[in-house]
Amino acid sequence: MKPLYKTLISLAVVSAMTGCASTKKVEDNSPQHPTVVLKAKYHLNGLYLPELNGQQVVYTRATQRRLDHDNKFRNLLMRWANSNSGAIANIDDKVSFMLDHDKKQYRECPLAGCSTFSFNFGGTDSDDEAYESYESIGCEVSIVSNDLSVVKTGQKRVISNMPAEEYKVQWR
Numbered sequence: 001m002k003p004l005y006k007t008l009i010s011l012a013v014v015s016a017m018t019g020c021a022s023t024k025k026v027e028d029n030s031p032q033h034p035t036v037v038l039k040a041k042y043h044l045n046g047l048y049l050p051e052l053n054g055q056q057v058v059y060t061r062a063t064q065r066r067l068d069h070d071n072k073f074r075n076l077l078m079r080w081a082n083s084n085s086g087a088i089a090n091i092d093d094k095v096s097f098m099l100d101h102d103k104k105q106y107r108e109c110p111l112a113g114c115s116t117f118s119f120n121f122g123g124t125d126s127d128d129e130a131y132e133s134y135e136s137i138g139c140e141v142s143i144v145s146n147d148l149s150v151v152k153t154g155q156k157r158v159i160s161n162m163p164a165e166e167y168k169v170q171w172r
Contacts, residue, residue, distance in 0.1 A: 028157050036060040046139065050075035063091040068101070147172045 038058040045051040054071040068086040073079050086099035089111060098107040148171050155166040 029155070033061060050078040052078075065089045068099075070101075145172055 036059070038060070039055065040057075041053075041055045043051075043053050051074040052071060053074065054069065056070075057068045059066040066086065066088045070084045072082050084101040086101060088097040088099065090096070091111070094111045096109050096111050098109060100106070148169070151168045151170070153166045153168050157164055157166075
């Protein structure tokens, strides 16, 4: 009777060890630093405004954000105001960077912002001016396109023991 008892215990231990050894670990191939990217293109024109084309790209992580702006005026007299600039904010280091892509320069500032010099020639503050709506000045604003698409990327990962799939959302 004892040999049968020892055999059953040995068999149970071996089967438990085999069962634990055969579990397959799930490999996480997701990016180490996932980044949300938002791209926007815009076009401004009007009766009294010079035509302006631009685009903005925003990269966002948990503690960092980067904004890139590229503005181009089509009016010959306003081309001096063309700009290709950006800003980076790093919350962990409490620092921000103002970027000038054209001159390949940057300026480091505290996260609260850089101190800037402004001219005030004794005129009224802009806060005191009354707000004028688009309707009151006769300006019509319309949406050219508003398309939303959701596409499965095929990337999968396990978050808190729950399987998750990644989707890419585009709003144009």
